Amino acid sequence: MSAPQTNPTATRITYREACKQALREALLADSRVFLMGEDIGRYGGCYAVTKGLLKEFGEERIRDTPLSESAFVGAGVGAAMAGMRPIVEIMTVNFSLLALDQILNNAVTIPHMSGGQFAIPLVIRMATGGGRRVAAQHSRSLEGWYAHIPGLRILTPATVEDARFMLKGALADPNPVIIFEHVMLYNMESDLSSDVTEVDIARAMTHRPGRDVSLITYGGSLSKALQAADALAADGIEAEVIDLRVLRPLDTKAILESVSKTRRCVIIDEGWRSGSISAEIGMRIVEEAFFELDAPLRRVCSREVPIPYAAHLEDACLPQTATIVAAARELVRPT
Amino acid sequence: MTSKVHLDHAHLLHLLKAMIRIRRFEAKCVELYQAQEILGFLHLYDGEEAVSVGVIEALTPQDAIIATYREHGQALARGVDPGCLMAEMMGKLNGCCRGRGGSMHFFDRSHRFYGGNAIVGGGLPLALGVALADKMQGRSSVTACFFGEGAVDEGEFHETLNLAKLWRLPILFVCENNRYSMGMAVERAEADIDFVHKASGYRIAGEKVDGMDVVAVESAAKNAVDRVRSDSEPYFLECQTYRFRAHSMFDAQLYRSKDEVEEWRKKGPILRFRTWLEANRLIKAEELSTIEEAVEKEIAAAVAFAAAGGLEPVSEIDRFVTMEAIPS
Numbered sequence: 208m209s210a211p212q213t214n215p216t217a218t219r220i221t222y223r224e225a226c227k228q229a230l231r232e233a234l235l236a237d238s239r240v241f242l243m244g245e246d247i248g249r250y251g252g253c254y255a256v257t258k259g260l261l262k263e264f265g266e267e268r269i270r271d272t273p274l275s276e277s278a279f280v281g282a283g284v285g286a287a288m289a290g291m292r293p294i295v296e297i298m299t300v301n302f303s304l305l306a307l308d309q310i311l312n313n314a315v316t317i318p319h320m321s322g323g324q325f326a327i328p329l330v331i332r333m334a335t336g337g338g339r340r341v342a343a344q345h346s347r348s349l350e351g352w353y354a355h356i357p358g359l360r361i362l363t364p365a366t367v368e369d370a371r372f373m374l375k376g377a378l379a380d381p382n383p384v385i386i387f388e389h390v391m392l393y394n395m396e397s398d399l400s401s402d403v404t405e406v407d408i409a410r411a412m413t414h415r416p417g418r419d420v421s422l423i424t425y426g427g428s429l430s431k432a433l434q435a436a437d438a439l440a441a442d443g444i445e446a447e448v449i450d451l452r453v454l455r456p457l458d459t460k461a462i463l464e465s466v467s468k469t470r471r472c473v474i475i476d477e478g479w480r481s482g483s484i485s486a487e488i489g490m491r492i493v494e495e496a497f498f499e500l501d502a503p504l505r506r507v508c509s510r511e512v513p514i515p516y517a518a519h520l521e522d523a524c525l526p527q528t529a530t531i532v533a534a535a536r537e538l539v540r541p542t
Numbered sequence: 543m544t545s546k547v548h549l550d551h552a553h554l555l556h557l558l559k560a561m562i563r564i565r566r567f568e569a570k571c572v573e574l575y576q577a578q579e580i581l582g583f584l585h586l587y588d589g590e591e592a593v594s595v596g597v598i599e600a601l602t603p604q605d606a607i608i609a610t611y612r613e614h615g616q617a618l619a620r621g622v623d624p625g626c627l628m629a630e631m632m633g634k635l636n637g638c639c640r641g642r643g644g645s646m647h648f649f650d651r652s653h654r655f656y657g658g659n660a661i662v663g664g665g666l667p668l669a670l671g672v673a674l675a676d677k678m679q680g681r682s683s684v685t686a687c688f689f690g691e692g693a694v695d696e697g698e699f700h701e702t703l704n705l706a707k708l709w710r711l712p713i714l715f716v717c718e719n720n721r722y723s724m725g726m727a728v729e730r731a732e733a734d735i736d737f738v739h740k741a742s743g744y745r746i747a748g749e750k751v752d753g754m755d756v757v758a759v760e761s762a763a764k765n766a767v768d769r770v771r772s773d774s775e776p777y778f779l780e781c782q783t784y785r786f787r788a789h790s791m792f793d794a795q796l797y798r799s800k801d802e803v804e805e806w807r808k809k810g811p812i813l814r815f816r817t818w819l820e821a822n823r824l825i826k827a828e829e830l831s832t833i834e835e836a837v838e839k840e841i842a843a844a845v846a847f848a849a850a851g852g853l854e855p856v857s858e859i860d861r862f863v864t865m866e867a868i869p870s
Contacts, residue, residue: 241678267678273708278667278701285671288656289606290679293671308698312661313668321649321657322640323862326869357863381865 217398222364225371225399226256226332226388230294233378234264237292240378241268243279244296253298254334254393280306280331284314284383287329292378297333300349300387314383315358326381330374336389336427336477337525343513346521348477350387350426351484354454360384361454362408365429367397369406369452376408384408389427389477408453411461417447420535421465423488424475425451428526432475435531444539454484462488463496470501471538475526480508502541505534547599547761554824557599557756559833561591561812564615566837567624570845571614571631571645575791580631583660584645587615589754589786592811593718594619596759597686597779600767604654606676606685608669610718611646611660616688622650624840625847634851641854651869654683662723663696665689670702673711677774684770686714692723694740695731703744706776713776714766715741718753720785725797741778748778754811786810 220228233240242257248271251258261269272279276297283295297303303310314327337346354361360380364370370388377384414429415436422432429450436446449465451458466472472492476485485506492504510524547553568588574580587594594615598607601620609616617627622638630637631645638650647658656672659665669687676683693699694717706713717737721728728735738748747769751762759781766777784806788795795803807813819825 239679270709273701273704275701275705277698278670278705281664281667281698281702282670282674282705285608285656285668285673286675286678287671288668289672289675291671291675308661308664309667312664313659317649317657318865319862320639320643320647321651321862322638322642323865324639324649324651324869325656326865326867328868360864381868 216401218401219396220367220399221393222367222370222388222395222397223254223256223393225367227258227260229371229374230257230260231263233294233374234260234268237378239290239292240294241270241291242294242296243270243272243283245272245274245298247271247296252296254390256393257296276302276305277309281309281313283329283331284309284317284327287327288317288325292328294330294332294378297331299345299390300333300335301344301347303333303349310383311356315356318382319358327383328378328381329383330377330386331383332386332388334390335387336391337509337514337521338391338427340516340518340521342516346514348509350454351476351478353385354484354487356455358382359455360408362386363426363452363454364388365392365426365450365452367395367399368403371399372403372406373408375405380408387426391427395430409456409458411452411458412450413447413461413465414450415446415448417445417469419445419469419539420471420473421447421449421469422473422475422531422535423449423451423462423465425454426477428475428477431526431528432531434528435535438528438532439535442536444535446535457488457491459491459495462492466492466496467499470499472500473505473507473531473534473538475507475531477509477526479511480506481511483508502538505538507531507534547757547764549757551824554819555829555833557595557760558812558815558819558825559837560595560619561756561815562833563837563840564591564595564618565812566841567618567844568614570628570841574632574845580645581633582644583611583790585612585790586785586787587612589806589810590718590720590783591615592756592759592815593716593753593781593783594688596756597688597714597716597763599760600763601684601686604681604683605767606654606656606672606683608656608665608672608685608687609648609658610662610665610689611658612690613648613658613688614645617648617650617655620650620653620655622648622653622655624844626650628844629848629851632848632851633853634848635854636847636851663689663693663698666693666698666702669713670705670711673706673713674709677711682771684712684714684767686716688716688718690723691717691719691721691728691737692726692731694737695723703741703746703776707744707746710774711776712770712774714763714770715746715748715776715778717778717780718783719780720783722785722789722797724789725793727797737780738778746776746778748780750780750782753781753783754809754814756811756815784809
């Protein structure tokens with residue numbers, strides 16, 4: 208990746224610190240905001256995101272919960288219905304399956320089914336993704352599943368800026384929002400400009416313009432796509448890198464604009480290929496921009512197996528820079 | 543601290559009327575179901591009326607209610623307009639949820655009625671959140687959380703009771719033990735059928751009450767609600783009751799005998815209470831007929847209201863998938 212540029216108004220912080228600052232700002236701004244989750248208090252958060260918040264805000268607002276995902280997510284739904292602005296942390300997406308009933312059958316159903324009598328202004332944060340050598344039950348990427356569900360907004364902050372400011376937008380949304388934080392990003396460091404105080408939670412972002420092929424991705428795969436674009440540039444191929452940022456509702460317009468320009472597209476998605484968000488993106492391109500394409504669509508997804516522990520096996524399962532480069536090169540210069 | 547139920551004449555008649563109102567409302571629902579004006583599932587409360595009437599008598603308008611898919615009784619006892627409920631069942635725009643929820647999903651924000659939930663156990667965690675929100679915002683409200691004994695099989699029951707006690711939340715858990723979760727008899731589903739004992743495993747105090755006796759339920763609920771409110775602690779009420787009809791509108795009832803149903807019918811809450819009132823000369827024949835006439839009139843008006851309602855235009859089907867603002 209290119210060297211960080213010096214910016215006098217910027218501070219260099221980690222993604223983890225950005226998440227924490229966002230939570231702290233939310234707690235300071237609105238007394239209705241409180242946090243619930245496993246080990247977010249005394250332990251400091253299993254990814255240390257909430258470290259220090261208990262001391263500053265106390266046990267009423269930083270609520271350590273027992274290992275009862277369904278109950279505390281449902282408590283978040285009920286509290287949101289009764290006037291609070293809960294932020295619920297689920298340790299990882301893998302455990303969110305134990306709370307799926309509350310998310311699907313209550314949080315996203317009640318506003319519509321009650322004829323608009325109740326809104327559920329609930330924010331759920333969870334870690335997602337693989338790469339930490341923790342095997343199948345801790346390495347899944349299920350954000351694409353959640354993006355299937357009408358009524359949810361799905362955010363996938365891939366940059367320090369989005370980690371810092373997407374929460375504000377999520378809390379202003381009267382609907383349930385899930386923020387997926389990729390586990391490999393927490394230690395990522397980047398400049399955060401003091402000029403930026405908010406970001407939108409609706410649009411995709413072009414991280415790098417290019418004319419030959421679109422690399423469409425999100426979350427933990429963004430840095431891999433940017434590295435792939437560097438490698439392709441050395442080869443004379445100009446890749447455009449799009450960070451979706453929001454998986455639901457999808458910024459279809461941005462996708463179509465990019466693909467209409469480059470006429471070739473690789474979608475990089477850490478989810479499994481079958482029935483995935485990458486499948487949805489591909490289908491929208493086919494429906495709306497089929498005649499703009501000069502080549503078939505390509506996808507780089509996770510291999511359709513439970514992610515194994517052994518490093519070489521896990522690496523073989525996840526999207527990698529080299530596989531992205533190979534897929535893009537094959538489209539632009541077929542052998 | 544014990545709050546006595548004031549068994550004055552007017553109150554006794556009020557309790558009887560409240561139960562008859564539910565029974566007749568549902569009898570009308572059956573007719574409309576047979577005429578295919580009401581579709582889908584229709585879970586009748588026939589036999590269990592004393593539970594919702596007794597418990598809800600103990601609540602104030604500031605208290606909250608979480609109910610199940612068998613919630614006609616709770617909604618009526620709470621004072622939700624029967625016209626809106628009937629219209630909801632008939633899928634009409636003037637229904638309490640614009641016809642989107644139907645029989646199993648009554649919601650009424652103005653009555654703090656947080657649904658009608660058709661996932662067994664799914665309402666219990668919501669009760670935690672509503673009670674927590676009330677407590678954090680300094681309101682002294684109680685959340686009455688109704689569920690059947692079948693919900694006790696679910697993990698959400700156990701998670702919720704634990705958290706309610708741990709966080710000292712003002713929740714009245716009302717277990718409507720009608721002895722069957724669909725066709726599964728309680729003895730066949732539970733290693734321990736003593737639900738108060740189970741609640742005690744989470745150090746939640748509770749008691750069993752004869753759910754076929756409206757005065758007993760009201761009395762127990764009043765004490766329980768006082769206690770929940772003053773101590774900010776959950777309490778558990780197991781109301782032992784019985785469903786006279788099928789789980790939903792039709793089933794072959796292979797899971798229980800006709801004799802068993804007949805035995806329970808003799809203990810029916812309306813029959814029993816009315817008989818007791820008559821035996822003690824607490825009700826006159828004309829008072830009973832006045833009640834019945836008033837109920838018939840109210841239900842006829844509800845049906846007329848529902849029948850006159852229009853249908854939600856299909857063009858509005860996407861409304862409220864996402865909300866534009868938080869309703870105040």
